[in-house]
Amino acid sequence: MSGVLPEKIFFDNFYIWFNKDEKQEYYSTPLYLYKANTKVDYDNRLVNVYFDAKESENRSQQEQGLKFPANLYFPYVERMGMFLLRFLNANLESYEKAYESFFFAYGFEILKDIKEDYKFKLKGKYANDVEYLEEMERIYNDLQEKIQEVQKEMLDFVNYVYNLNENEELKEFTPAQRFAVYLMKHKGQAFTYNRNDLLIRDSYSNKNQEFGNMSEIELLNQLKDNAMLVSMNDMHQSNDLSAVCYVVLEELVQMSNLPIKKCQNCGMYFIPSSRLDEIYCDYPKENGKTCREQGAFQAYNERLKQNKALAEYRRLYQQKSMAVGRNKNNEQMKKDFEKWKKDAKDKVNKLKHGVLTEDEVYEWLMENK
Numbered sequence: 001m002s003g004v005l006p007e008k009i010f011f012d013n014f015y016i017w018f019n020k021d022e023k024q025e026y027y028s029t030p031l032y033l034y035k036a037n038t039k040v041d042y043d044n045r046l047v048n049v050y051f052d053a054k055e056s057e058n059r060s061q062q063e064q065g066l067k068f069p070a071n072l073y074f075p076y077v078e079r080m081g082m083f084l085l086r087f088l089n090a091n092l093e094s095y096e097k098a099y100e101s102f103f104f105a106y107g108f109e110i111l112k113d114i115k116e117d118y119k120f121k122l123k124g125k126y127a128n129d130v131e132y133l134e135e136m137e138r139i140y141n142d143l144q145e146k147i148q149e150v151q152k153e154m155l156d157f158v159n160y161v162y163n164l165n166e167n168e169e170l171k172e173f174t175p176a177q178r179f180a181v182y183l184m185k186h187k188g189q190a191f192t193y194n195r196n197d198l199l200i201r202d203s204y205s206n207k208n209q210e211f212g213n214m215s216e217i218e219l220l221n222q223l224k225d226n227a228m229l230v231s232m233n234d235m236h237q238s239n240d241l242s243a244v245c246y247v248v249l250e251e252l253v254q255m256s257n258l259p260i261k262k263c264q265n266c267g268m269y270f271i272p273s274s275r276l277d278e279i280y281c282d283y284p285k286e287n288g289k290t291c292r293e294q295g296a297f298q299a300y301n302e303r304l305k306q307n308k309a310l311a312e313y314r315r316l317y318q319q320k321s322m323a324v325g326r327n328k329n330n331e332q333m334k335k336d337f338e339k340w341k342k343d344a345k346d347k348v349n350k351l352k353h354g355v356l357t358e359d360e361v362y363e364w365l366m367e368n369k
C-alpha cells in the first residue's frame, strides 16, 4: 500500500519514520497532551516528550487548545526503538498505569484500528481534560484485553528474534534470520500485524518545505556536485498499535548495532546506548538511579569485597610466617605452613580468575586459619 503525504490536515492519524544514521525515530500524533511534558527543540524542529507526574500536577486544568497538532515538520523525536521498548515494558494492568508507562507519549489514536469490530469514536474537541480522559478510560477498558494480547505476542516475538531466553539452538543465527523464520513459520499472530500499515514513500516532491527557498540552478548545482544530501525517509501511517510495533521491530532487526536486551537488574527491555555488551538498562528508577549506575555500584562493592579476602590472605600469611620464624625447631608447624601457603595461593588464583567467589575464598581462609 502507498499513500500520500498529508500537507495540512493529519490530526487523526499516527505517523512514524526513522533515521538510522542518527539512531532516532520520529513520530507525529494528534496527541492530547494533558499529563505529558514536552521540551521543544526549536533549532532542530523537534519535540521531546517525557512523563513527570509532579510537573503535570502543576499544569493548569483550565488550559484550552487541548489538541496539540504535532506536525510532520515538527515531530516528536526519541531514540530508535523507543516505541516498541515502551510497549514491551508497559504496565497494562490499569488505565492509569498504561497511560503513565506508554500512552502519554503516543496518544490513543493508535488503538483505532487495533480491533476490527470495535467502533472507536473520538470527538474533534473536548471541553476539558476531565471529559477527554474519561472518554479515553472507557475506550482503554473496552480494549484492554486486546492490548494485553498484542503485548504478550510482541514479547514472544522479540524474545525469539533476540534469543532472550538463550536457546542454544538459536544462538548462531542473526536477529534478521530469526525474524524471517518466526513470520514464515507463523509462530504467533505477529504475521498479521502489518495489515494496517500505510506506507508513504518519500519523494523529491515532498522536499518543497525543506528546499523550496533555493533556486532551481542552485539545487541543480548542489545535486550535480553531490554536495547536498537529500535524505529520503519512508513514513508509516497507522492507527494500529500492533502494526507500529511490527514496523519498529522490522527496522531494528536490520541494524546489528541496536540489539534489544533484557536488563539483568530490573528485567526491562532496552537497547544499549553505548556498549553493545551492556547488561543494565538506563531507565531512571524510583531512587533516581539507573540500573547501569546501580550495577556499576554493585561491581565496585564486589571489588571492595574481593580486596577484603586478599587482605585477609596477606594478614594470615604474615602471621603464620612470623610464627614459623619464632618456632624454628617446630618441623610440623613448618610443614603445615608450606601446605597452607600452597592451598591459599591456589584459592587466591582461582579468585583472581573468577573461578571462586570472594565469599568462598574468605570462608576458606576463616576455616583454615
Ligand SMILES: [Zn+2]
Pocket (backbone or CB within 6 Å): 263, 264, 265, 266, 267, 268, 280, 281, 282, 283, 291, 292
Ligand atoms: Zn534495569
